[in-house]
Amino acid sequence: MGFALALVIGVITLGTVVLFAGRFWWFPEAISEHGPSIDRQFMLTLTIIGIAFILAQATLAFFIVRYRRQGEGRASYWHDSPRLEALWTTITAVVFLSLAVLGQRVWAKLHLNAPPPGALQVEVTAQQFVWNIRYPGPDGKFGRTRTELINDVDNPVGLDFTDPAAQDDIVTVNQMAIPVNRDIHVILRSKDVIHSFWVPPLRMKQDAVPGLAINIHFKAVKTGQFEIACAELCGLTHHRMRGFLLVLSEPEFERWLQQRASP
Amino acid sequence: MGASSAPFSVSAQGKNPRILKGGKAMTQATAVHEAPKSFIRRYIFSTDHKVIGLQYLFLAMAAVAIGIVLSLYMRLRLAWPTERWPLLGKLFPNAMAGGTISPEFYLSLVTMHGTIMVFFVLTTAPLGGFGNYFLPIQVGAHDMAFPVLNMLSFWVTLAGFLVLMAAFFVSGGAPISGWTAYAPLSAVGEIAGPGLGMGQNLWILSIALFCIASLLGALNFITTTLNLRTKGMAMTRLPLTVWAWFTTAVLALLAFPVLLAGGILLLLDRVAGTSFFVPGGLIVSDKILPHKGGSPLLWQHLFWFFGHPEVYIAILPGMGITSHVLSTFARKPIFGYRAMVTAIFAIGLLGFLVWGHHMFVSGMSPYSAIAFSLLTLSIGVPSAIKTFNWLATLYKARIHFTVPMLFALGFVSIFVTGGLSGIVLGQTSLDIPMHDTYFVVAHFHLIMGVAAIFGIFAGTYYWFPKIFGRMMNDALGKLHFWLTFIGIYAIFIPMHILGIAGHPRRYAETAGFDFLTPLQPIHVFITIAALITAGAQLLFFFNFFWSIWKGKKAEMNPWRATTLEWTIPSPPPHDNFGPQTPVVHRGPYEYSVPGAAEDYLLQTAPPAPTKS
Amino acid sequence: MAKPITSLRDFETIAVGPRPPGRPEDGGRGGKEQPPNLPEGSYRLAMLFALASxxxxxxxxxxxxxxxxxLGGDWQPLDPPAILWANTLMLLGSSVTLHRSRTLLRREAIREGVRWLSLTMVLGLLFLAGQYGAWRQLVAQGVYLNTNPHSSFFYLLTAAHGVHVLGGILGLGYITLRGWRWRLILMGTPDRLKHYDALVGAAALYWHFMDGLWVYLFILLFLWR
Structure with missing residues (x-):
């Protein structure tokens, strides 16, 4: 029984390691400036917990075989070792807390700094199963919006066109284009329930909370089309709340924007 | 006195175990006061902690069966989203019209599976079930401090469960807002989605009832542990199970009221038009809502202030049972008893300070996120201490591979696996990609669900002979272990990979996204593993009920264990210890004491071994 | 120690000496509400934890x-309805009467003690009636539960507190009944008196807590802004 259990634990451990190390399925390549640092921290953490995982399971398996009941005699009456306990408490505390501190670096860069001054502002307003994207237009200012004016057919964010700043705002649905290599400042809102803006290659996830305007910023460094998924349960077709993030070169982006400017 | 005190004679105290083995000394101790005669007072509205414990256990078994069935429906939907299951549809004629599992029904399943498992299985079985049955016995009390409260606690829990089940049968069906019921989705009513009308109200009511029941139970646990310990049962001689139940009860006592407060506010937002959680200017289904000014994050704070301790409410009893069982079958004292107790308390205390790690990407202040992150990883330290101590308990042990021991060893393995992924999720930076993906699902199922269930299994196989006076079938039990242990890993390890690939949780299918469709084979694999593992649980249910009537008769102390429950007959008489109150002379895990005649010493064994 | 060890009791006697006198050893076990050896401290202990909860x-x-x-915005603080001051006095007074009752009970003046206990309940009921009056006043002004967040909290907190006070009144009622029964039947054996004192002590703890809680809620709602 002891051998069998140790064997099973060993096989499970090996299988797990193979599954993780083989990367048969893995995260997509990062396209944001901060993405690689998150990936590095992830791999570092994964390595450390991987070692801990192997050590712990191997020790367990080894003890199971080595100290299975055999022959005569008794177990050892060994039940305390303050020095040993102090040692492993210290080691785990140091390792875990170092990881915790290291784990704050990207976070601090993303969330403790204000968006850089020249950043392009984009407003993302989530609603049940749709992403509404708004650009401030040539004047660089978002116009006033009013809840009563919201109309899913032609005014999804409720622009108040009596405000001059609103007249050049550009609103798209589920299509979010951004220029590559430029800081993007996203203002996240929601019209109804909580949604979460999740673009896996961007390594960016942030809830959109009704009643709040949440600011995030990032910089994409590779062009392409990527999917925006909702990562917070928002209702019936949560699993189909798909938008697209288009990372374009600066001129393409300008062209894209102009095509969508109201005539 | 003579006849009735025979089982407590010195020979039963470890000096002469032959009598024990032969089972000859198992005369039933006559109770000083007879147990209630009528069936209703005895088995239904009983105030006997053992009957109440069993009632909790059976409730949890019913709940877990339902919870597993619901999870299988979810798995079927995830693996084969468009498949029709006319036969399975018969169980839910309204929600599964035509036999397909619709996305809204999938979300109802998500909600109900989570709620049933967290509240009515993981809280009910290890705490309400085993805690009620064995805490008074292990501290040497005749019953809980307040038996009537104890009885109420069970009946209110049952009412909560029935109210929750009723959600399936009201118009609109069960709520789709998840077991976390995030406002405003849960707060604005049916216009936000199916099941969010009456179903959600019933959900809140059920949770409120559960809160009240838990409070009554927790009061009993705490008072009994502190005040009804028998002579000699110092706090430092309590079995680690008792420490775990005690700490769990303190957590429940302080955490559930906050959930109750949140639930009341949520209900008022829904039915009385207040705006605690619902902000102004919401437009749901093209309708402007009248609410104004509430805060959705407030619900999350209240919920997780309860929700995180709840995780420990589920797992701490499992840790206690594992320690208890490991020590018994390692035939060694638990390593570092004081460190174990300290770790339980540290985990309980820190458990109240880390709720924010569920909210890193919620829009909460990024500074408090950092504080929560540091506290979260420091909770890994007491958890690691426990793991080290379990391993050290096995060092130079003499391991008996009984079924409870297998599950306890499985617990250690799974606890390590599930705990380590917490190191990823606890880091703010890494939570950005991992939050609300399958990585989280894998993590909490392993650490809170499966590990706790392994604790429950270990406890069931371990205490079954005491509860029913019969042994469970060994071969079936071992088969059950192997299938479950391998199956669990097959289900949950691949889920980590889904999460790393970015798969958000609570998605009814992968078809909606290009980056998810390549992951579909993993879903199919997990579903097959889940079906097999769930099937293996039938072995357990069969073994359990078959053994109640047909199992081999159990001795008073079949495992040759040390704590007080093994000093009384199996099953224990109505008042546990009969006319005598046990007197405790030593710690709970005195195995392989050098110089002792046997390799275990009961807690009641007299201080100095008498000359033999 | 020549006596052979035949029972746990013998162990106990050897280990820790004979049991102290006065500890009931039989009777009432099983099916009854408490085991006979329930130390009176259980009530107080459980009450302390219940209050923590x-x-x-x-x-x-x-x-x-x-x-x-x-969050500001629509937060419009109410003025305290005047009747709340009277209610507060009533509840504070009830704590005084309860204390008085306890002192008398301790002196084994059961009849007077129970009388003061009843007075406490009456004051508690008057407090609840007064709270209801405060609600009526607000309703007359057109202030409802969902009028604004402050009114929501006012109704919510007074209701939650009121329910707890009502529970306290029921508890006191139960204790009063028990007091009558025991006084009439048994004329107060020392055991019963001790038990009764523990019950009243736990109830008093609860009642004073509700009293303090109300003062706290009053300050939170109207004075601390």
């Missing part, structure tokens, strides 16, 4: 209150 409930409400107030 109730405290957490109101702490939950308080944190919601503070967060909601911090």
């Amino acid at each position: 109730i405290g957490m409930l109101f702490l939950g409400f308080t944190s919601a209150y503070i967060v909601r107030q911090g």
